[in-house]
Amino acid sequence: MGDTTPFDEMYNADGSVREPYSALAQWLDEQPDKGLSLMSADAEAIFRRLGITFAVYGSDEGNEKLIPFDVIPRIISAMEWRRLSRGIEQRVRALNAFLYDIYHRQEILRAGRIPEKLILQNSAFCPEMMGLEPAKGVYAHIIGVDIVRTGPDEFYVLEDNLRTPSGVSYMLEDREAMMQLAPDLFQRCKVAPVETYPENLRRTLESVAPHNTSGAPTIAVLTPGIYNSAYFEHSFLADQMGAQLCEGPDLFVDGGRVYMRTTTGPERVDVIYRRIDDDYLDPLTFRSDSMLGVPGLFDAYRSGNVTLVNAPGTGIADDKAVYTYVPEIVEFYLGEKTLLNNVPTHNCVDSDERAWVFDNLQDLVVKEVHGSGGYGMLIGPTSSKALREEFKKRIEARPDNYIVQPTLALSTCPTFVRSGIAPRHVDLRPYVLIGDEVRITPGGLTRVALKKGSLVVNSSQGGGTKDTWVLEE
């Protein structure tokens, strides 16, 4: 697959410009020689001054870094977006129905559509959630769906992120920066706004407040604190929503209700948008050594006195092993065919399949079932022989810990790099909010692999971001 030219978002194979990009192409032509590099420097100054940073764990150079921002936007036409958003909505509805079922009657397991073992023995399955009725029946309120493109009409879902996906603040700040840098370009294109996200998030959170809330619900964002890699985002979202940004010790549970410690005494909290993992939420229910959580929080949640967003245990729906069953899930709960395809995925448990995987490892991508952030991955075409042998050993030892996918020729998008404008691989993470209704922000976060030929777009691995435009008709 490596030698064919991947689909480019901006240029057709014959070098002509694809329609959604025509205004951008013209604008790029008009820029003076140093225009883009000055713009890049300006962008970096803007981000640094605003303190839009993230932390890379285990990195030596200080603990705050900037995610590189590329000044050339990625553009999606209205028609493409309509198709994508329909597919996304279908998926998130089905996944929530799946979660409800898994934590109630487990019809899908009884029907034999998904092996029981895969769910019940999965570490992402949360038995504490059995029988619990979340407000409006919603488990995953905030979902980031990772989508890649390989052709004009070929989109694949790489991953559904149901465990507090991050990056939405970059989507918003990228737009802010782009509007400052190239206001004239916005005048030529009708770009759908993304600034509505924080307001929509607030509405979504309010819509899932507990029944016994009196008056307007009080919302808190629960963060592990300033040393967390996504702290900027936590504070940004709290600020934009007008919610309180709390750390575990700021909250306490009394009489089954959650309160925050304020300068004027305890104040009841109705909805918690938590950005800490399930395991750390409540030392009385989950990990007892957690210093980040709130003792008694889960009991308050079970009693229906507070809503946790996302609900604990949603990880069972974005587990990489369950991912293969999403088409089944969509069909089972909605009676529809999936509109967005999965990447064909192999497991290594079956010995025939494993043998095939080993023979073709140089063309495949191997991922850990519970891995994230681009760590613990093997990318066949760019890997060394030694690394492939190493992975064979690992797979042999724990076949159920890995999934294998073909190396997709991710689409490329023109990107401003040191040598000028060059194609780099991109993916797309649209953000979906699910409460009283499903709200999808037009666009999302485009991540771009800045290294030539690289397919890894994760910010922890040297990826950058682009502003993502959905054109309005």
Next chain:
Amino acid sequence: MLGRTAQHLFWLSRYVERAENMARLLDVGYRMSLTARREGGASEHMLSMMQAAEVDEAFAEKYEQADLDSVVYFMMFEPDNPSSVHSCLLAARTNARSVRTAITLDMWESLNSAWLTFSQIKPRDVKGAKLLGVLQWVKQLSHEFRGALLGTKLRDDGYCFSQVGNFIERADNTARILDMKYYVLLPRAKMIGGEPRYSAMDADLAGGFGPSQLSSRLS
């Protein structure tokens, strides 16, 4: 407002004010040391200045002699000196980061850009005549932050906690300077009515600058 937020706002303002005070003290100490006639006089001025900042003991643990370079380094950059400009700005920024939702964008940007600029300053940038320029800049960043606070912060409880931090720090520093002027630099305590009498509470309010540290200097 969260109790923790109030705490961060209080300390945030205190540290900005302290950075400014450290710059002012260093400025005065440096000027005095330039005009010192007696041998060793320069070092004495530096020491009295560090006493006013109550960092003289920490300094003595690290250095034997109070020469200009080591004092300037200790007051400006020393991470182990909790009152160095470096430590103050870092602490101020860390506090600000913890309560970004409670401060305005202007307040945050003034602190963040101050910290980013300061991290670029190297000891060689404050040698000789360049020192006064950098100290002037430190004072100005404090003015800028205060300006952002006064100009953009809602007059709510958070504003009050910020101001309380600011004024307590200022009062604390003023009290130390007075102490210094009356009991250390004067030849005899009798000239101003005898030795100081601190109650335990006074000493606490003055940041622990009690009689024990002073007695050696009193005649």
